[in-house]
Amino acid sequence: MNRFRAIRLVRSTLIYMAVIIAVILSVAPIIYLFVTSFKPAELTFAVPPVWNFAPTLQNYRDVFAGGTFTKYFFNSFIIATSTTLIALTLGAFAGYGFARYPFRGNYTMRLGSLLPQMLPPITIIVPLYVLFNTMDLIDTQWALIISYLTFSIPLSIWMATGFFSDVPVELEESAMIDGCTRLGAFFRISVPIAAPGLAATAILSFIYCWNEFLYAVILTGRDARTLPVTITSFMTNRAILWGRIAASGSLVLLPVLIFAIIAQRYLVRGLSRGAVKG
Amino acid sequence: MTSPETALPPITQAHHRWLVFKRRMEPVLFISPAFIVIAVILIYPLGHSLWLSFHEWTLRGFRRGIPFVGLQNYRDLFSNPDFLNSLRITASFVLLAVGIEFVLGMGLALLLNHDLRGKNIMRALILLPMMCTNVVIGLTWRLLLNYEFGLVNYYLGVVGIAPLEWLSKPAVAFPAVVLVDVWNTTSFVALLLLAGLQALPDEPFEAARIDGASPWQSFVLITLPLLRQTILVVLLWRMIDTFRIFDVIYLLTAGGPARATETVSIYVYRYGFQSFNLGYASAASYIMILIMLIIAAVLARLIGRIEN
Numbered sequence: 325m326n327r328f329r330a331i332r333l334v335r336s337t338l339i340y341m342a343v344i345i346a347v348i349l350s351v352a353p354i355i356y357l358f359v360t361s362f363k364p365a366e367l368t369f370a371v372p373p374v375w376n377f378a379p380t381l382q383n384y385r386d387v388f389a390g391g392t393f394t395k396y397f398f399n400s401f402i403i404a405t406s407t408t409l410i411a412l413t414l415g416a417f418a419g420y421g422f423a424r425y426p427f428r429g430n431y432t433m434r435l436g437s438l439l440p441q442m443l444p445p446i447t448i449i450v451p452l453y454v455l456f457n458t459m460d461l462i463d464t465q466w467a468l469i470i471s472y473l474t475f476s477i478p479l480s481i482w483m484a485t486g487f488f489s490d491v492p493v494e495l496e497e498s499a500m501i502d503g504c505t506r507l508g509a510f511f512r513i514s515v516p517i518a519a520p521g522l523a524a525t526a527i528l529s530f531i532y533c534w535n536e537f538l539y540a541v542i543l544t545g546r547d548a549r550t551l552p553v554t555i556t557s558f559m560t561n562r563a564i565l566w567g568r569i570a571a572s573g574s575l576v577l578l579p580v581l582i583f584a585i586i587a588q589r590y591l592v593r594g595l596s597r598g599a600v601k602g
Numbered sequence: 603m604t605s606p607e608t609a610l611p612p613i614t615q616a617h618h619r620w621l622v623f624k625r626r627m628e629p630v631l632f633i634s635p636a637f638i639v640i641a642v643i644l645i646y647p648l649g650h651s652l653w654l655s656f657h658e659w660t661l662r663g664f665r666r667g668i669p670f671v672g673l674q675n676y677r678d679l680f681s682n683p684d685f686l687n688s689l690r691i692t693a694s695f696v697l698l699a700v701g702i703e704f705v706l707g708m709g710l711a712l713l714l715n716h717d718l719r720g721k722n723i724m725r726a727l728i729l730l731p732m733m734c735t736n737v738v739i740g741l742t743w744r745l746l747l748n749y750e751f752g753l754v755n756y757y758l759g760v761v762g763i764a765p766l767e768w769l770s771k772p773a774v775a776f777p778a779v780v781l782v783d784v785w786n787t788t789s790f791v792a793l794l795l796l797a798g799l800q801a802l803p804d805e806p807f808e809a810a811r812i813d814g815a816s817p818w819q820s821f822v823l824i825t826l827p828l829l830r831q832t833i834l835v836v837l838l839w840r841m842i843d844t845f846r847i848f849d850v851i852y853l854l855t856a857g858g859p860a861r862a863t864e865t866v867s868i869y870v871y872r873y874g875f876q877s878f879n880l881g882y883a884s885a886a887s888y889i890m891i892l893i894m895l896i897i898a899a900v901l902a903r904l905i906g907r908i909e910n
Binding site: 444480506570596 | 628629630631632633635636637639640643644646647648649650651654709710713714716718722724725726727728729730731733734735736737738739741742743745746750751753756785789790793794796797798832838842843845846848849853866867870871874875880883884887888890891894895898902905906
């Protein structure tokens with residue numbers, strides 16, 4: 325009996341160690357970025373690395389100098405939020421349709437709805453540029469909102485389908501017997517119950533838009549530029565300003581990481597729920 | 603569902619048909635707006651791209667006209683060693699990266715499937731790399747993998763391993779890019795597989811234990827088959843994502859050194875936006891879309907077969 329317990333103890337210690345190593349490897353580069361952002365310029369490249377230093381806000385001051393960073397921050401925020409609102413609305417309706425009506429080809433169609441999300445941005449960006457150019461939308465927030473809908477709508481459909489499947493049909497049925505219409509049942513029963521999942525859907529869509537780089541770098545210039553493009557602007561022809569890259573990078577990551585941790589459970593469930601059940 | 607026939611006894615045939623039609627149209631009304639919006643956005647870019655791929659459009663010549671060249675762009679592509687190189691690089695990248703991510707991710711998922719204390723916080727932290735902005739990932743790793751003052755080489759030196767020219771030597775740059783992708787997305791694979799594992803029923807595993815199956819046997823004979831659908835969806839998602847990878851590699855190596863990390867996306871970018879040979883770049887795009895559709899179709903077929 326004692327031997328059995330010893331084996332179990334060793335086993336669980338090994339499991340904990342392996343998981344903790346995975347956690348450290350996942351987080352270390354992110355922490356390194358945050359630490360670097362507070363390092364004085366002369367220590368950024370110090371070998372061996374210096375971990376014990378007086379933190380400075382100089383890099384952050386440099387990033388905000390000139391005021392454009394704040395503008396681009398709001399660009400990113402407005403573009404990601406608007407895209408998400410549109411995509412979530414359309415995605416919730418479609419997701420509900422997929423979850424509630426088991427018509428033939430339902431699952432295939434759902435997988436098919438992911439195709440636009442899978443489309444390599446590089447393949448449509450040239451004609452998109454031409455299109456937006458003739459519509460006078462280059463370097464506007466609309467150009468990115470429209471482009472981002474191509475992946476955020478499919479993503480929202482996929483996530484929302486999973487969350488609506490989890491809402492018991494019986495609740496809606498009894499509401500409809502009591503005279504509720506289909507649309508009424510959707511808004512008054514399903515949406516409130518699926519709300520946390522829909523919130524996670526919104527968060528994921530927001531993160532995808534917030535992080536996007538290729539469309540942004542090509543379709544925007546001085547006015548509608550977003551944060552990922554701004555970060556790369558600190559790589560100039562003469563030098564790569566690592567301090568500023570670390571500081572702006574940290575600022576871009578911070579909201580994403582907070583959102584991801586808050587919504588963690590629902591994010592994973594939403595992404596996998598669509599996969600697990602047909 | 604409430605059946606209108608029983609709720610309203612005296613019903614005409616026409617009315618009945620109308621109700622059935624209405625019921626049939628309900629899912630269409632819910633689903634179609636999303637599809638229509640996507641179609642409206644994509645139809646012109648996809649069409650124009652296809653049209654361009656059969657024409658010659660260069661920055662020098664487009665003012666004089668955009669001549670139709672038939673399949674010339676496609677022929678040129680397949681005789682261009684750089685394009686073939688980018689296809690080869692992309693294929694090995696997809697296989698290697700997704701392969702490693704799958705093995706590591708499965709291992710991590712099995713570990714996290716135990717009853718661990720602090721499981722939620724650990725899961726949340728493991729999730730972070732996949733949520734990070736790709737630009738930031740590329741640049742952070744570029745700093746970490748720097749030959750002279752990167753932390754990776756420094757700590758390798760501490761354990762007695764000679765520094766590697768991670769990003770400037772062709773033979774090392776490719777594995778380095780794979781490594782960064784593995785860091786970036788193993789958590790995605792792990793967490794999705796974990797969700798799949800948690801949805802599995804307990805009974806088959808208990809039965810196997812009673813019959814004296816080893817953990818490895820029950821993994822191969824029970825877990826993997828039951829998890830097939832999740833595995834395929836994860837693979838589909840990851841393969842497509844890796845296939846079109848751009849940002850991370852672009853910021854790490856920009857496709858270099860000596861094209862050792864030049865994936866198709868980066869190749870198309872160079873032709874579309876640096877050489878402005880749009881017809882040629884569009885043809886390359888369509889080959890990309892075609893390959894992607896084939897991957898998606900094969901995996902979707904497999905998934906569909908399991909479902910039935």
